[in-house]
Amino acid sequence: MSEPIEVEVRPAKERDAKVIAEIQAAAAQAAFKAQFPGEPMPEFDSLKKSQAYWREAIEFADPQVLVAVADGEVVGFVGFDRSRDPKTPATMGEIWALYARPSHWDKGVGLALWDAARDGLIDEGCTKVTAWVPLGYERALRFFDMAGFKREMTSIKTVLVGLTRIEEIRFKRDLK
Structure with missing residues (x-):
């Protein structure tokens, strides 16, 4: 891990929606390029559509959204709430x-966001x-492995990102 930085985590404000959408797009693009080097990027939701989604999520706390701030700049975010999976307990x-x-990868931003989300879920x-x-x-x-989650091997599903099919796996852990 790179040198950790000091990160403050706070509830997102509606004005954060634009930077949240930008962070999501930049991180998704970087992750896609790492997974599929040399392949063209799939079409992701427009920044405007993504920004509207996050503005509404922040306004209605569905999901709850927290942002990580370092040196006065929003550098990450987490959205969390009850599970959207069918037939899961409350x-x-x-x-x-x-x-x-x-x-800001490998600088402790994800861990700070995970810690805050875990506390929010417990609350x-x-x-x-x-x-x-x-x-x-x-x-x-x-x-997620390092954060103590366990892979549920029987949960693997295929989702479409633009025209690209991507397999996802569900991770799960206790909050205690």
């Missing part, structure tokens, strides 16, 4: 999204948490 939480600027009465992670995104797979 005590099952989910990390809906966790992204950091590629320039909501959750006892377990899941996260869906693309199988080829080695950085994210390592992160």
Whole structure:
């Protein structure tokens, strides 16, 4: 890991929606390029559409959104809430999204966001948490492994990102 930086985690504000969308796009593009070197990027949602999604999420706390701030700049975010998976108990939480600027990878941003999301999920009465992670995104797979999540091998599913099919696996862990 690079030299850790000092990170403050706070609830997102509506004005953060634009930078959240930009961070998500930049991190997804960097992860895709690592997984599929030399292949053209699939079409992701437009920044405008993504920004509208995150603005609404922040406004209605669905999911709850926290941002990581370093040197006065938003450098990452996490969205979390109850699990969206069918037939899960009300005590099952989910990390809906966790992204950091590629320039801030390996500096403790993801860990700070995970710690804050875990506390928020516990406050909501959750006892377990899941996260869906693309199988080829080695950085994210390592992160969730190191954060104590276990891979549910029978959960693998294929999702479309633009015209590209990507396999995802569900990770799960206790919040205790």
